[in-house]
Amino acid sequence: MRNSHILPHPAGHGVPPEANGARRFTWKRIALGAAVLFVFMWVVGPKERRQRMLQGGMHSHSQNDTCSTRSPTVSPASPPAHTAHPANPLPESLPTDANASPPTLPPAPHSPETDPDPLKTVHCIRPHSPSKPLVQYALMLDAGSQGSRIHVYKFHNCGAAPVLEYEVFEQTRPGLSAYAGEPLAAAESLDVLMDQALKVVPVQLQSCTPVAVKATAGLRLLGAVASTEILNSVRARFADRYPFPMKKDSVAIMDGKDEGVYAWITANYLLSTIGSHVPSATTTYAVLDLGGASTQIVFEPTFPRSSSTKLEEGDHKYALTFGGKDYTLYQHSYLGYGIMRARRSVHNLVAFMSEFGHGDGTHESAEGETLISNPCLSKGTRRTVELDDAGWTHKSNFTMAGADVGSFVACNRIIELVMAKDAVCNVKPCSFNGVYQPSIIDTFPSGGILTLSYFYDRISPLMPDTSTLAISDIAHLAQRVCAGKVSWKxxxxxxxxxxxxxxxxxxxxxxxxxxxxxxRLGYEFPEERDIRIEKKLDGVELGWALGAGIALLDGDIRCTDKL
Structure with a gap:
């Protein structure tokens, strides 16, 4: 026999009417008795009890009650370490009134002007680690070949790793390398940048805010004696005039491999593809930085576990730990292949071919000026250039003319020679100029590619609404530009x-x-591969400076006694 479940009858449904009447009579008597008892207690009870009853005191809990209705305290949530502008945390305590609106939290600042208190942060009230201050500032000066720049960073330590709140950026021209033989003038050229730092960093924190000056390829090419004189002068001036502490190697020429890797850290940090919070399977971006005197490539190659091919040992291999995770990177810095040095190499080669090719590439202008036909100048344009001293028979300044020979195809042939694609490759495979590089197609087939500096500066003005394009689009762009003024219009x-x-x-x-x-020719990316061109992410300047700034905070900082 199947078991049945007997359910209670709801009141008024399926119950005899006489039963309902009896219940109503019983409850009337109970209610009358309770009312009499209440009046009796009111009359004979003490005055204090009557007051508590009027105020609802019978429903409150004393401090010794085990079930308190007081709202719990909530610790501020530490923002994720990868976010440049993390969400506001929970308030320290919740409102006691259930009907009250939640408190309005201040917005995250994005500049000193929007910062309610430069000494504090809106993200938490205490640092994640007691060994770290709540907020820190770091000063990183980029002494590049074309100019000097300062990055003033504000970080907070609400999480396990420093989190960037905002950056202040300032630049000046020319660069330190323009002051060869004038070391004091070189150091003085940075005063305008350091004065900006004094305005941004609170006075109370200046003596514990580290500063570093990292010179790049421009100063490397100046020579050891001249560059050392300039760096020593900068170090002495900073120590004498400013309160910011410096480490032993704070003023130095940056190693090319560090330049590329720090740019990789900056980009992937801002893109949220590295850090303790990021899933281990996340693919990082390759970062290509093109400066005036050098260019860098950094990416994280992957090799199939079943394959015997691995990343070759050498200076190109860079082991990095960031956010508690390990990364093995390929990096290389090509000194002499920045855009300004590439220009010079092309002009030298064109002039050489003209000089020793029986003058086939020269002609005279209507004014009697000797011109050298240069296919890498747009049709109808001219440019007077100074060439390297290579034993020219008459002069080292030449006027190059695109005339009617300027074209993408012809220019590309010249640049192929400059790239030295056929140089001896001792460790295969090679990219160009005999430099080992694992195959992009095999070890980095689908990751994002972020291009910086002159990539942005040259493409963005002609494609202002584009941040992502195929490599083939650059060829089409070059064809239109090389074709001359009619094509421009x-x-x-x-x-x-x-x-x-x-x-x-x-x-x-x-x-x-x-x-x-x-x-395409150098790194061997396929024509259809997309690249991303950016100057800033989340309002922060891209390049190596932020990565180096984060590293500047990693370790002991000896505060100065100067204010």
């Missing part, structure tokens, strides 16, 4: 800024052709 005639860029840079054809050759 056809494609950019309505864009005043683009036309000014093209008119002011006769070597735009050379620059774009070099960008394409570097990606």
């Amino acid at each position: 056809e494609h950019w005639g309505g864009d005043k800024n683009a036309m000014e860029e093209l008119e002011g840079r006769p070597e735009y054809c050379l620059d774009l052709t070099f960008l394409h050759a570097l990606l």
Whole structure:
């Protein structure tokens, strides 16, 4: 026999009417008795009890009650270490009134002007580790070949790793390398940048805010004696005039491999692809930085477990630990392959071919000026250039002319020679100039590619609304630019800024052709591969400076006694 479940009857449904009447009568008597008892207690009870009853005191709990209704205290949540501008944390305590609106939290600042208190942070009230201050500032000076720049960073330590709140950026020209033989003038050129740091960093924190000056390829090319004099002068001036502490190697020429790796850290930190919070399977971005005197490539190659092929040992292999995770990177810095040095190499080669090719590439202008035909200048443009001393028979300044020979195809042939793709490759495979590089197609087939500095500076003015493009698009862009002014007007005639860029840079054809050759011929990225061009992410300048700034905070900082 199947078991049945007997359910209670709801009141008024399926119950005899007489039963309902009896219940109503019983409850009336109980209610009457309770009322009489209440009146009796009111009359004979003490005055204090009557007051508590009127105030609802019978429903409150004393401090000794085990079930308190007081709202619990909630510790501020530490923001994730990868976020440049993490969400506001929970308040320290919740409102006691259930109907009250939650407190309005201040917005995260993105500049000193929007920072409610430069000594504090809106993200938490105490640091994650008692050994760290709540907020820290770091000063990183980038002494590049074309100019000097300062990055003033504010970090908070609400989490296990420093989190960037905002950056202040300032720059000045020319760079330190322009002061060869004038070390004091070189050091004084940085005063305008350091004065900006004094304005941004609170006085109370200046003596514990580390500063570093990292010179790049421009100073490397100046020579050991001249560069050492400049760096010593900078170090002495900073120690004498400013309260910011310096480590032993704070003023130095940066190793090329560190330059690339720090740029990789900066980009992937801001893109949230590295850090303790990131899943281990996350693919990182390759970072390509193109400066004036050198260019860097850094990426994280992967090799199939079943394959015997591994990343070869050597200076190109960089083991990095960041956010508690280990990364094995490939990196290389090509000194002499920055965009300005590439220009010089192309002009030298064109002049050499003209000089020792029986003058086939020279002709005279209507004014009687000797011109050298240069296919890397846009048609109809000219450029007077100073060449390296290579034993020219008459002079080292030449006027190059695009005339009617300027074209992407012809320029690309010249740049192929400059790239030295056929150089001896001792450890295979090689990219260019005989440098080992694991195959992009095999070890980095689908990861994102972020290009910085001159990649952005040359492409963005002509494609201002584009941040992602195929490598083949750069070739198409170069073809239009190399074709000359008629082509410029056809494609950019309505864009005043683009036309000014093209008119002011006769070597735009050379620059774009070099960008394409570097990606396609040099690093061997496929034509259809997309790249991303950026100058800033989340309002923060891209490049190596932020990565180096984070490293600057890692370790002991000896505060000065100067204010």
